[in-house]
Amino acid sequence: MAGLVKEIEAAQFETEVLDGERVVVDFYSTECPPCEALAPKYDALAELYGKDVRFVKIYRQGNRALAESLGVRSSPTVLFYENGRPKGQPLRGGIKRAELMKNLEALLPEESAAAIRARIRPSADSCDVLILGGGPAGLAAAIYAAQARLDTVLVDAALPGGQVATTHQVSNYPGFVEPQSGYMLSHFMSEQAKAAGARFKVAVDITRVDLEQREVVIDGTETIRAARLILATGSSPRALGVPGEREYKGQGISYCATCDAKYFEDKEVIVIGGGNTAVEESLFISRFARRITMVHQFDHLQANKAAQEKAFANERIQFLWSHEPRGFSRKGKDGGPAMEVEVEDLKSRERRTLTADGVFVFAGMEPNLENLQGPLELDKWGYVAVDEDMHTSIPGVFAVGDIRSKAYRQITTAVADGTVAAIAAARELG
Ligand SMILES: Cc1cc2nc3c(=O)[nH]c(=O)nc-3n(C[C@H](O)[C@H](O)[C@H](O)COP(=O)(O)OP(=O)(O)OC[C@H]3O[C@@H](n4cnc5c(N)ncnc54)[C@H](O)[C@@H]3O)c2cc1C
Numbered sequence: 456m457a458g459l460v461k462e463i464e465a466a467q468f469e470t471e472v473l474d475g476e477r478v479v480v481d482f483y484s485t486e487c488p489p490c491e492a493l494a495p496k497y498d499a500l501a502e503l504y505g506k507d508v509r510f511v512k513i514y515r516q517g518n519r520a521l522a523e524s525l526g527v528r529s530s531p532t533v534l535f536y537e538n539g540r541p542k543g544q545p546l547r548g549g550i551k552r553a554e555l556m557k558n559l560e561a562l563l564p565e566e567s568a569a570a571i572r573a574r575i576r577p578s579a580d581s582c583d584v585l586i587l588g589g590g591p592a593g594l595a596a597a598i599y600a601a602q603a604r605l606d607t608v609l610v611d612a613a614l615p616g617g618q619v620a621t622t623h624q625v626s627n628y629p630g631f632v633e634p635q636s637g638y639m640l641s642h643f644m645s646e647q648a649k650a651a652g653a654r655f656k657v658a659v660d661i662t663r664v665d666l667e668q669r670e671v672v673i674d675g676t677e678t679i680r681a682a683r684l685i686l687a688t689g690s691s692p693r694a695l696g697v698p699g700e701r702e703y704k705g706q707g708i709s710y711c712a713t714c715d716a717k718y719f720e721d722k723e724v725i726v727i728g729g730g731n732t733a734v735e736e737s738l739f740i741s742r743f744a745r746r747i748t749m750v751h752q753f754d755h756l757q758a759n760k761a762a763q764e765k766a767f768a769n770e771r772i773q774f775l776w777s778h779e780p781r782g783f784s785r786k787g788k789d790g791g792p793a794m795e796v797e798v799e800d801l802k803s804r805e806r807r808t809l810t811a812d813g814v815f816v817f818a819g820m821e822p823n824l825e826n827l828q829g830p831l832e833l834d835k836w837g838y839v840a841v842d843e844d845m846h847t848s849i850p851g852v853f854a855v856g857d858i859r860s861k862a863y864r865q866i867t868t869a870v871a872d873g874t875v876a877a878i879a880a881a882r883e884l885g
Contacts, residue, residue, distance in 0.1 A: 459505035460498060462512045465521035473539040477508045477562040479555075482515040482522055484530035488645065489549050489614055492657045493531050496552045503571055504559050537562055549614040549658035552674045577676045582606040582654075584880050585671055585681035587664065588823075589657060590617020591866045592856025593687030594644040595873030600685075601651035603881035608679055609648065610671060611657040616641030617689055618857075619866055621705055622714065628866050640866075666829030666849050683851050683880040686839065687873065688823040690857040690864070695727065695818055699783030707794045708783060708814045712736035713865065719744040719813055725796050726750065727780055728817035734758035734766045736817055741771040748809065750775045750798055775809075777801045786810055822858045834860035845876035853880065 460481075463471045472478045481497055483490040501510040515522045515530050525534065526545075533546040535558050543558050560568040584600040586593045589611035600607040609615065619625065622637030649655060656679075662672040669684040692710040694700060700708060709715040716739055724744045726737045729751030735758070737747050749766075754776040756763045766772050778798045786793035796809045822838050824831075832840045832848035838861075839847055839854035847854045855872035857864045 459501035460510040460512055462514070465513070465518040468513075468521055471509070471511055472536055475509045475536065476538060478511060478536040479508055479559065479562075480511045480513060480534045480536065482513050482518075482525075482527045482530060482532045482534070484515050487530045488642065489658070490531045492614060492655070493533075493550050496550070496555060497533075500552070500555055500559065503574065504563075507563055507567055507571070508559055533558075535559070535562060551658050551660055553660055575676055577678065579678045579680070580608075581680045582608045583681065583884055584608070584683045584685060584877070585610065585669070585679055586653075586685045586687055587611075587661075587671060588617070588687035588689060588856070588858070589615030589645070589655070590687060590689050590856060590869060591619055591641065591644060592689070592858075592869035592873040593617070593685065594641070594648050595870035596685050596687060596853075596855060596877040597648035597653040597873075598644070598651050599874050599877030600880060601648060601653040603877065604652075605881055605884060607648075607651075607653040608681070609653050609655050609657070610659060610661070610673060610679070611655075612661050613658060615645045615655065615657050619644075623705060625714070625866065626717070627713070661826045664826045664829075666827065666831060666852050669851050682884055683853065685845075685873070685876050685880070686827065686847070686852065686854040686858055687856045687869075688825075688827070688858050689869075690820045690822045690838075692816065693819040693821050695780060695816060697780050697782055700816070703783050703785070703794065703814075707785065708816060710816055710820075712739045712815060715813070715815075716740040716743045721745045722812035723748075723810075724813045724815060725794070725809055725811040726815045726817065727796075728819075729753060729755075730757040730817065730819070731759060731762060732819070733817035734762045736815065737772055738762070738765055738769060740815065741769050744812075745771065747772045748775055748811065749773070750778050750780060750796070750809070752779050752801065753777065781806060783814065820857070820864075824858070836860070843875075844879040845872055846879070 535542045543561055546554055583605035584607045586596050586609045589609050597607055597609045619637045620641040624634040625637050625640055626634035659673040662675045664671050670680045672678050720743045722744055723746045726749045780796050781799050782797040784795045786795045794814050799806045834840050839859045841854050841859050845853040845855050853876040855876045856869035
Protein backbone atom coordinates (compact mmCIF):
# COMPACT_ATOMS: atom_id res chain seq x y z
CA MET A 456 0.00 0.00 0.00
CA ALA A 457 1.85 3.02 -1.34
CA GLY A 458 0.05 5.32 1.17
CA LEU A 459 2.15 3.88 3.98
CA VAL A 460 5.37 4.86 2.22
CA LYS A 461 6.22 8.54 2.57
CA GLU A 462 8.27 10.27 -0.11
CA ILE A 463 10.49 12.95 1.46
CA GLU A 464 13.16 15.47 0.46
CA ALA A 465 16.56 16.04 2.09
CA ALA A 466 15.18 18.93 4.18
CA GLN A 467 12.77 16.52 5.94
CA PHE A 468 15.42 13.91 6.72
CA GLU A 469 15.95 15.09 10.29
CA THR A 470 12.29 15.17 11.30
CA GLU A 471 11.13 12.12 9.33
CA VAL A 472 14.13 9.86 9.82
CA LEU A 473 16.49 10.97 12.59
CA ASP A 474 13.71 11.96 14.98
CA GLY A 475 11.81 8.73 14.38
CA GLU A 476 11.97 5.61 16.55
CA ARG A 477 12.23 2.98 13.81
CA VAL A 478 12.63 4.06 10.20
CA VAL A 479 13.56 2.41 6.92
CA VAL A 480 14.73 4.58 4.00
CA ASP A 481 14.82 3.58 0.34
CA PHE A 482 17.10 5.74 -1.83
CA TYR A 483 15.80 5.08 -5.35
CA SER A 484 16.34 6.35 -8.89
CA THR A 485 14.31 6.43 -12.06
CA GLU A 486 15.25 4.15 -14.98
CA CYS A 487 16.67 1.72 -12.44
CA PRO A 488 15.56 -1.92 -12.92
CA PRO A 489 16.60 -3.05 -9.40
CA CYS A 490 14.59 -0.09 -7.97
CA GLU A 491 11.57 -1.24 -9.98
CA ALA A 492 12.07 -4.78 -8.65
CA LEU A 493 12.22 -3.48 -5.09
CA ALA A 494 9.21 -1.11 -5.19
CA PRO A 495 6.37 -3.70 -4.91
CA LYS A 496 8.20 -5.56 -2.13
CA TYR A 497 8.78 -2.31 -0.22
CA ASP A 498 5.11 -1.32 -0.56
CA ALA A 499 3.91 -4.78 0.53
CA LEU A 500 6.19 -4.79 3.57
CA ALA A 501 5.02 -1.26 4.49
CA GLU A 502 1.55 -2.72 4.69
CA LEU A 503 2.78 -5.41 7.10
CA TYR A 504 5.27 -3.43 9.22
CA GLY A 505 3.95 0.11 8.69
CA LYS A 506 2.41 0.45 12.17
CA ASP A 507 5.73 -0.28 13.87
CA VAL A 508 8.26 1.04 11.35
CA ARG A 509 8.12 4.27 9.34
CA PHE A 510 8.69 3.64 5.61
CA VAL A 511 10.39 6.47 3.73
CA LYS A 512 11.54 6.94 0.13
CA ILE A 513 14.06 9.49 -1.13
CA TYR A 514 14.77 10.22 -4.79
CA ARG A 515 18.56 9.87 -4.91
CA GLN A 516 19.31 12.06 -7.95
CA GLY A 517 17.20 14.88 -6.51
CA ASN A 518 18.87 14.65 -3.10
CA ARG A 519 22.42 13.89 -4.12
CA ALA A 520 24.24 15.75 -1.33
CA LEU A 521 22.25 13.96 1.37
CA ALA A 522 22.77 10.59 -0.32
CA GLU A 523 26.51 11.12 -0.61
CA SER A 524 26.79 12.29 3.00
CA LEU A 525 25.20 8.98 4.04
CA GLY A 526 27.51 6.92 1.81
CA VAL A 527 24.71 6.09 -0.65
CA ARG A 528 26.35 5.74 -4.08
CA SER A 529 24.03 3.36 -5.92
CA SER A 530 20.30 2.78 -6.31
CA PRO A 531 18.50 1.29 -4.65
CA THR A 532 20.15 1.54 -1.25
CA VAL A 533 18.00 0.81 1.79
CA LEU A 534 19.08 2.10 5.20
CA PHE A 535 17.60 1.21 8.60
CA TYR A 536 17.47 3.62 11.56
CA GLU A 537 16.66 3.18 15.23
CA ASN A 538 16.28 6.34 17.33
CA GLY A 539 18.24 8.38 14.81
CA ARG A 540 21.13 5.91 14.47
CA PRO A 541 21.80 3.57 11.54
CA LYS A 542 21.15 -0.06 12.42
CA GLY A 543 22.48 -3.10 10.53
CA GLN A 544 24.04 -3.10 7.08
CA PRO A 545 22.61 -1.12 4.14
CA LEU A 546 20.99 -3.28 1.42
CA ARG A 547 21.85 -2.63 -2.22
CA GLY A 548 21.15 -3.91 -5.74
CA GLY A 549 18.77 -6.84 -6.25
CA ILE A 550 17.27 -6.74 -2.76
CA LYS A 551 15.18 -9.73 -1.69
CA ARG A 552 12.07 -9.61 0.47
CA ALA A 553 13.69 -11.95 3.01
CA GLU A 554 16.68 -9.59 3.45
CA LEU A 555 14.34 -6.66 4.04
CA MET A 556 12.29 -8.64 6.55
CA LYS A 557 15.39 -9.72 8.45
CA ASN A 558 16.51 -6.10 8.83
CA LEU A 559 13.02 -4.89 9.74
CA GLU A 560 12.69 -7.60 12.37
CA ALA A 561 16.02 -6.53 13.86
CA LEU A 562 14.41 -3.14 14.60
CA LEU A 563 11.53 -4.72 16.51
CA PRO A 564 11.11 -6.52 19.82
CA GLU A 565 10.87 -10.28 19.20
CA GLU A 566 7.17 -10.49 20.16
CA SER A 567 6.20 -7.74 17.69
CA ALA A 568 8.23 -9.41 14.93
CA ALA A 569 6.56 -12.76 15.68
CA ALA A 570 3.09 -11.17 15.67
CA ILE A 571 3.74 -9.60 12.26
CA ARG A 572 5.08 -12.89 10.88
CA ALA A 573 1.90 -14.62 12.04
CA ARG A 574 -0.17 -12.14 10.00
CA ILE A 575 1.52 -13.08 6.72
CA ARG A 576 -1.04 -14.82 4.53
CA PRO A 577 -0.11 -16.90 1.50
CA SER A 578 -1.31 -15.61 -1.86
CA ALA A 579 -2.09 -17.40 -5.12
CA ASP A 580 -1.81 -16.26 -8.71
CA SER A 581 -2.12 -17.96 -12.06
CA CYS A 582 -0.92 -17.27 -15.58
CA ASP A 583 -0.68 -18.81 -19.03
CA VAL A 584 3.10 -19.07 -19.15
CA LEU A 585 5.55 -18.94 -16.26
CA ILE A 586 9.21 -18.61 -17.21
CA LEU A 587 11.74 -19.55 -14.57
CA GLY A 588 15.00 -17.73 -15.30
CA GLY A 589 15.48 -14.36 -16.99
CA GLY A 590 18.61 -14.82 -19.08
CA PRO A 591 18.43 -14.48 -22.88
CA ALA A 592 16.51 -17.76 -23.24
CA GLY A 593 13.86 -16.77 -20.68
CA LEU A 594 13.64 -13.18 -21.94
CA ALA A 595 13.17 -14.29 -25.56
CA ALA A 596 10.44 -16.68 -24.40
CA ALA A 597 8.82 -13.82 -22.44
CA ILE A 598 8.88 -11.50 -25.48
CA TYR A 599 7.27 -14.09 -27.76
CA ALA A 600 4.72 -15.32 -25.20
CA ALA A 601 3.65 -11.82 -24.15
CA GLN A 602 3.44 -10.62 -27.75
CA ALA A 603 1.17 -13.62 -28.40
CA ARG A 604 -1.14 -12.08 -25.74
CA LEU A 605 -0.46 -14.83 -23.24
CA ASP A 606 -0.47 -13.81 -19.58
CA THR A 607 3.25 -14.22 -18.97
CA VAL A 608 5.17 -14.14 -15.70
CA LEU A 609 8.96 -14.17 -15.58
CA VAL A 610 10.53 -15.24 -12.29
CA ASP A 611 14.24 -14.92 -11.54
CA ALA A 612 16.14 -15.62 -8.35
CA ALA A 613 18.38 -12.65 -9.23
CA LEU A 614 17.89 -9.60 -11.43
CA PRO A 615 17.13 -10.48 -15.07
CA GLY A 616 19.86 -10.66 -17.70
CA GLY A 617 21.58 -13.92 -16.82
CA GLN A 618 25.18 -14.44 -17.84
CA VAL A 619 24.91 -11.76 -20.53
CA ALA A 620 24.34 -9.04 -17.93
CA THR A 621 27.80 -9.70 -16.50
CA THR A 622 29.58 -10.12 -19.84
CA HIS A 623 31.74 -7.11 -20.55
CA GLN A 624 31.34 -7.07 -24.32
CA VAL A 625 29.32 -9.19 -26.73
CA SER A 626 30.57 -9.08 -30.30
CA ASN A 627 28.75 -12.01 -31.88
CA TYR A 628 25.09 -11.18 -31.33
CA PRO A 629 23.67 -10.44 -34.79
CA GLY A 630 22.46 -6.95 -35.57
CA PHE A 631 25.30 -4.90 -34.09
CA VAL A 632 28.43 -3.90 -35.96
CA GLU A 633 30.31 -2.81 -32.84
CA PRO A 634 30.68 -5.00 -29.73
CA GLN A 635 27.84 -4.35 -27.31
CA SER A 636 27.90 -4.07 -23.54
CA GLY A 637 26.37 -7.33 -22.27
CA TYR A 638 24.60 -5.38 -19.54
CA MET A 639 22.85 -3.09 -22.03
CA LEU A 640 21.99 -5.95 -24.38
CA SER A 641 20.23 -7.83 -21.59
CA HIS A 642 18.65 -4.57 -20.33
CA PHE A 643 17.04 -4.00 -23.75
CA MET A 644 15.81 -7.61 -23.83
CA SER A 645 14.19 -7.08 -20.40
CA GLU A 646 12.59 -3.79 -21.41
CA GLN A 647 11.28 -5.39 -24.61
CA ALA A 648 9.68 -8.21 -22.59
CA LYS A 649 8.12 -5.74 -20.12
CA ALA A 650 6.84 -3.56 -22.99
CA ALA A 651 5.17 -6.65 -24.46
CA GLY A 652 3.34 -7.09 -21.16
CA ALA A 653 5.33 -9.77 -19.33
CA ARG A 654 5.09 -9.45 -15.54
CA PHE A 655 8.46 -9.61 -13.77
CA LYS A 656 9.00 -11.11 -10.32
CA VAL A 657 12.74 -10.85 -9.86
CA ALA A 658 15.28 -10.96 -7.02
CA VAL A 659 12.96 -13.40 -5.26
CA ASP A 660 13.61 -16.53 -3.24
CA ILE A 661 12.44 -19.63 -5.07
CA THR A 662 10.87 -21.58 -2.25
CA ARG A 663 9.50 -24.54 -4.20
CA VAL A 664 8.94 -25.65 -7.77
CA ASP A 665 6.41 -28.39 -8.46
CA LEU A 666 7.01 -29.37 -12.06
CA GLU A 667 4.07 -31.73 -12.40
CA GLN A 668 1.62 -29.16 -11.01
CA ARG A 669 3.48 -26.37 -12.90
CA GLU A 670 3.49 -24.40 -9.70
CA VAL A 671 6.18 -22.11 -8.32
CA VAL A 672 6.24 -20.71 -4.78
CA ILE A 673 8.26 -17.53 -4.30
CA ASP A 674 9.35 -15.76 -1.13
CA GLY A 675 7.68 -18.48 0.93
CA THR A 676 4.23 -16.99 0.43
CA GLU A 677 3.24 -16.45 -3.19
CA THR A 678 2.14 -19.43 -5.28
CA ILE A 679 1.94 -19.02 -9.06
CA ARG A 680 0.35 -21.75 -11.13
CA ALA A 681 0.86 -21.81 -14.89
CA ALA A 682 -0.70 -23.55 -17.87
CA ARG A 683 2.82 -23.84 -19.31
CA LEU A 684 6.13 -23.69 -17.46
CA ILE A 685 9.37 -22.81 -19.26
CA LEU A 686 12.59 -23.66 -17.42
CA ALA A 687 15.39 -21.23 -18.38
CA THR A 688 17.70 -21.27 -15.39
CA GLY A 689 20.91 -21.67 -17.42
CA SER A 690 24.10 -23.31 -16.27
CA SER A 691 27.03 -22.20 -14.17
CA PRO A 692 30.74 -22.86 -14.58
CA ARG A 693 31.80 -25.44 -12.05
CA ALA A 694 33.74 -23.37 -9.55
CA LEU A 695 37.24 -24.44 -8.57
CA GLY A 696 36.66 -23.02 -5.08
CA VAL A 697 40.06 -21.31 -5.17
CA PRO A 698 40.69 -17.91 -3.51
CA GLY A 699 40.44 -15.01 -5.97
CA GLU A 700 38.29 -16.94 -8.47
CA ARG A 701 35.05 -15.18 -7.64
CA GLU A 702 36.75 -11.78 -7.35
CA TYR A 703 38.40 -11.94 -10.79
CA LYS A 704 35.57 -13.69 -12.68
CA GLY A 705 35.10 -11.64 -15.85
CA GLN A 706 38.04 -9.42 -14.80
CA GLY A 707 40.95 -11.64 -15.78
CA ILE A 708 39.35 -15.06 -15.35
CA SER A 709 37.10 -16.21 -18.19
CA TYR A 710 34.97 -19.31 -18.68
CA CYS A 711 34.24 -18.81 -22.39
CA ALA A 712 36.89 -18.98 -25.13
CA THR A 713 34.42 -18.22 -27.94
CA CYS A 714 33.61 -15.00 -26.13
CA ASP A 715 36.96 -13.84 -24.81
CA ALA A 716 39.86 -15.47 -26.72
CA LYS A 717 39.92 -12.60 -29.21
CA TYR A 718 41.02 -10.22 -26.46
CA PHE A 719 44.28 -12.18 -26.10
CA GLU A 720 45.83 -11.58 -29.53
CA ASP A 721 49.57 -12.21 -29.17
CA LYS A 722 49.22 -12.55 -25.38
CA GLU A 723 49.91 -15.31 -22.87
CA VAL A 724 47.14 -17.21 -21.13
CA ILE A 725 46.81 -19.97 -18.59
CA VAL A 726 44.13 -22.62 -19.07
CA ILE A 727 42.97 -24.63 -16.08
CA GLY A 728 41.69 -28.08 -17.07
CA GLY A 729 42.56 -31.02 -19.31
CA GLY A 730 39.28 -32.51 -20.47
CA ASN A 731 37.68 -32.25 -23.91
CA THR A 732 36.42 -28.69 -23.42
CA ALA A 733 39.74 -27.46 -22.03
CA VAL A 734 41.68 -28.95 -24.95
CA GLU A 735 39.27 -27.81 -27.65
CA GLU A 736 39.01 -24.33 -26.18
CA SER A 737 42.82 -24.13 -25.87
CA LEU A 738 43.09 -24.98 -29.57
CA PHE A 739 40.64 -22.17 -30.29
CA ILE A 740 42.50 -19.73 -28.03
CA SER A 741 45.75 -20.62 -29.87
CA ARG A 742 44.37 -18.81 -32.93
CA PHE A 743 44.89 -15.64 -30.93
CA ALA A 744 47.23 -16.13 -27.99
CA ARG A 745 51.00 -16.43 -28.41
CA ARG A 746 51.40 -18.93 -25.60
CA ILE A 747 48.97 -21.12 -23.65
CA THR A 748 49.94 -23.03 -20.54
CA MET A 749 47.48 -25.78 -19.70
CA VAL A 750 47.55 -26.57 -15.99
CA HIS A 751 46.13 -30.02 -15.38
CA GLN A 752 45.76 -32.07 -12.22
CA PHE A 753 46.68 -35.36 -13.94
CA ASP A 754 49.82 -36.32 -15.87
CA HIS A 755 47.84 -36.87 -19.07
CA LEU A 756 44.91 -35.24 -20.87
CA GLN A 757 41.34 -36.54 -20.52
CA ALA A 758 40.31 -35.35 -23.97
CA ASN A 759 39.62 -37.62 -26.94
CA LYS A 760 42.63 -38.86 -28.92
CA ALA A 761 42.15 -36.60 -31.96
CA ALA A 762 41.94 -33.46 -29.81
CA GLN A 763 44.98 -34.54 -27.79
CA GLU A 764 47.03 -35.06 -30.95
CA LYS A 765 46.13 -31.59 -32.20
CA ALA A 766 47.03 -30.07 -28.84
CA PHE A 767 50.40 -31.86 -28.67
CA ALA A 768 51.18 -30.77 -32.23
CA ASN A 769 50.33 -27.13 -31.47
CA GLU A 770 53.52 -25.19 -30.76
CA ARG A 771 51.64 -22.50 -28.87
CA ILE A 772 50.36 -24.92 -26.23
CA GLN A 773 52.49 -26.19 -23.36
CA PHE A 774 51.50 -28.37 -20.41
CA LEU A 775 52.03 -28.25 -16.68
CA TRP A 776 51.11 -31.72 -15.46
CA SER A 777 50.04 -32.77 -11.98
CA HIS A 778 49.46 -29.21 -10.82
CA GLU A 779 46.40 -27.53 -9.38
CA PRO A 780 45.65 -23.82 -8.87
CA ARG A 781 45.62 -22.61 -5.28
CA GLY A 782 44.92 -18.90 -5.73
CA PHE A 783 44.36 -16.12 -8.27
CA SER A 784 45.54 -12.54 -7.91
CA ARG A 785 46.52 -9.50 -9.94
CA LYS A 786 50.14 -9.02 -10.80
CA GLY A 787 51.80 -6.06 -9.13
CA LYS A 788 50.55 -3.55 -6.61
CA ASP A 789 48.94 -1.27 -9.20
CA GLY A 790 46.40 -3.97 -10.09
CA GLY A 791 47.52 -4.15 -13.74
CA PRO A 792 45.89 -6.48 -16.22
CA ALA A 793 48.21 -9.46 -15.81
CA MET A 794 47.09 -12.33 -13.62
CA GLU A 795 49.06 -14.43 -11.18
CA VAL A 796 48.14 -18.03 -10.51
CA GLU A 797 49.62 -19.84 -7.55
CA VAL A 798 49.91 -23.53 -8.45
CA GLU A 799 50.81 -26.57 -6.40
CA ASP A 800 52.76 -29.57 -7.67
CA LEU A 801 50.61 -32.48 -6.51
CA LYS A 802 53.62 -34.78 -6.33
CA SER A 803 56.20 -32.63 -4.51
CA ARG A 804 53.63 -30.30 -2.82
CA GLU A 805 55.80 -27.37 -3.85
CA ARG A 806 54.07 -24.14 -4.80
CA ARG A 807 55.05 -21.53 -7.34
CA THR A 808 53.49 -18.60 -9.13
CA LEU A 809 52.71 -18.40 -12.85
CA THR A 810 51.97 -15.13 -14.63
CA ALA A 811 49.87 -14.52 -17.73
CA ASP A 812 47.66 -11.89 -19.35
CA GLY A 813 44.54 -13.90 -18.61
CA VAL A 814 43.21 -17.16 -17.23
CA PHE A 815 40.57 -19.50 -18.68
CA VAL A 816 38.93 -22.06 -16.43
CA PHE A 817 37.35 -25.15 -18.00
CA ALA A 818 36.44 -27.36 -15.09
CA GLY A 819 33.05 -28.14 -16.61
CA MET A 820 29.63 -26.50 -16.38
CA GLU A 821 26.63 -27.64 -14.45
CA PRO A 822 22.96 -27.00 -15.19
CA ASN A 823 21.13 -24.91 -12.60
CA LEU A 824 18.64 -27.54 -11.47
CA GLU A 825 18.32 -26.40 -7.89
CA ASN A 826 14.70 -26.54 -6.72
CA LEU A 827 13.58 -28.37 -9.86
CA GLN A 828 12.09 -31.47 -8.35
CA GLY A 829 10.16 -34.06 -10.32
CA PRO A 830 10.87 -36.81 -12.79
CA LEU A 831 12.65 -34.56 -15.27
CA GLU A 832 14.55 -36.65 -17.82
CA LEU A 833 18.20 -35.60 -18.08
CA ASP A 834 20.93 -36.50 -20.59
CA LYS A 835 24.03 -38.35 -19.47
CA TRP A 836 25.74 -35.06 -18.57
CA GLY A 837 22.85 -33.99 -16.34
CA TYR A 838 21.27 -31.45 -18.74
CA VAL A 839 17.51 -31.47 -19.38
CA ALA A 840 16.45 -33.64 -22.32
CA VAL A 841 14.00 -31.96 -24.73
CA ASP A 842 12.36 -32.61 -28.08
CA GLU A 843 12.45 -30.25 -31.08
CA ASP A 844 9.81 -27.97 -29.55
CA MET A 845 11.71 -27.84 -26.23
CA HIS A 846 9.21 -30.08 -24.41
CA THR A 847 10.73 -31.91 -21.46
CA SER A 848 9.57 -35.33 -20.28
CA ILE A 849 6.94 -33.61 -18.08
CA PRO A 850 3.72 -32.53 -19.84
CA GLY A 851 3.41 -28.73 -20.12
CA VAL A 852 7.02 -28.13 -19.05
CA PHE A 853 9.63 -26.80 -21.51
CA ALA A 854 13.38 -26.27 -21.05
CA VAL A 855 15.37 -23.68 -23.00
CA GLY A 856 18.86 -22.23 -23.16
CA ASP A 857 21.94 -23.51 -21.38
CA ILE A 858 19.98 -25.77 -19.02
CA ARG A 859 18.96 -28.06 -21.86
CA SER A 860 20.87 -30.81 -23.58
CA LYS A 861 22.67 -29.39 -26.64
CA ALA A 862 26.06 -28.97 -28.23
CA TYR A 863 26.51 -25.17 -28.37
CA ARG A 864 25.66 -22.76 -25.60
CA GLN A 865 25.54 -19.19 -26.85
CA ILE A 866 23.19 -16.20 -26.60
CA THR A 867 21.89 -16.85 -30.11
CA THR A 868 21.10 -20.50 -29.36
CA ALA A 869 19.47 -19.50 -26.05
CA VAL A 870 17.15 -16.95 -27.68
CA ALA A 871 16.34 -19.46 -30.42
CA ASP A 872 15.26 -22.01 -27.79
CA GLY A 873 13.13 -19.43 -25.97
CA THR A 874 11.46 -18.48 -29.24
CA VAL A 875 10.63 -22.10 -30.11
CA ALA A 876 9.19 -22.90 -26.68
CA ALA A 877 7.04 -19.76 -26.54
CA ILE A 878 5.60 -20.30 -30.03
CA ALA A 879 4.91 -23.95 -29.22
CA ALA A 880 3.24 -22.97 -25.92
CA ALA A 881 1.12 -20.32 -27.67
CA ARG A 882 -0.07 -22.85 -30.25
CA GLU A 883 -0.94 -25.39 -27.56
CA LEU A 884 -2.88 -22.86 -25.52
CA GLY A 885 -4.79 -21.82 -28.63
C1 LIG B 1 31.72 -15.03 -19.00
C2 LIG B 1 30.80 -15.44 -20.13
C3 LIG B 1 30.83 -14.73 -21.30
C4 LIG B 1 30.00 -15.10 -22.36
N1 LIG B 1 30.06 -14.39 -23.51
C5 LIG B 1 29.27 -14.74 -24.55
C6 LIG B 1 29.31 -14.01 -25.78
O1 LIG B 1 30.10 -13.07 -25.94
N2 LIG B 1 28.47 -14.40 -26.76
C7 LIG B 1 27.59 -15.46 -26.64
O2 LIG B 1 26.83 -15.74 -27.56
N3 LIG B 1 27.55 -16.17 -25.49
C8 LIG B 1 28.36 -15.84 -24.44
N4 LIG B 1 28.32 -16.57 -23.29
C9 LIG B 1 27.35 -17.67 -23.18
C10 LIG B 1 25.93 -17.09 -22.93
O3 LIG B 1 26.01 -16.09 -21.93
C11 LIG B 1 24.97 -18.18 -22.49
O4 LIG B 1 24.93 -19.19 -23.47
C12 LIG B 1 23.55 -17.61 -22.30
O5 LIG B 1 23.55 -16.57 -21.34
C13 LIG B 1 22.59 -18.70 -21.83
O6 LIG B 1 21.36 -18.10 -21.61
P1 LIG B 1 20.29 -18.75 -20.60
O7 LIG B 1 19.14 -17.81 -20.61
O8 LIG B 1 20.07 -20.16 -20.95
O9 LIG B 1 20.99 -18.77 -19.17
P2 LIG B 1 21.63 -17.62 -18.27
O10 LIG B 1 22.12 -16.49 -19.06
O11 LIG B 1 22.61 -18.35 -17.41
O12 LIG B 1 20.41 -17.10 -17.37
C14 LIG B 1 19.82 -17.93 -16.41
C15 LIG B 1 18.98 -17.08 -15.48
O13 LIG B 1 18.29 -17.97 -14.58
C16 LIG B 1 18.37 -17.46 -13.25
N5 LIG B 1 18.30 -18.60 -12.35
C17 LIG B 1 19.26 -19.53 -12.09
N6 LIG B 1 18.78 -20.46 -11.24
C18 LIG B 1 17.48 -20.12 -10.97
C19 LIG B 1 16.45 -20.68 -10.16
N7 LIG B 1 16.63 -21.81 -9.48
N8 LIG B 1 15.26 -20.06 -10.13
C20 LIG B 1 15.06 -18.92 -10.83
N9 LIG B 1 15.99 -18.32 -11.58
C21 LIG B 1 17.19 -18.92 -11.67
C22 LIG B 1 19.68 -16.71 -13.19
O14 LIG B 1 19.65 -15.71 -12.18
C23 LIG B 1 19.79 -16.12 -14.60
O15 LIG B 1 19.22 -14.83 -14.68
C24 LIG B 1 29.14 -16.22 -22.22
C25 LIG B 1 29.10 -16.93 -21.03
C26 LIG B 1 29.93 -16.56 -19.98
C27 LIG B 1 29.90 -17.33 -18.69
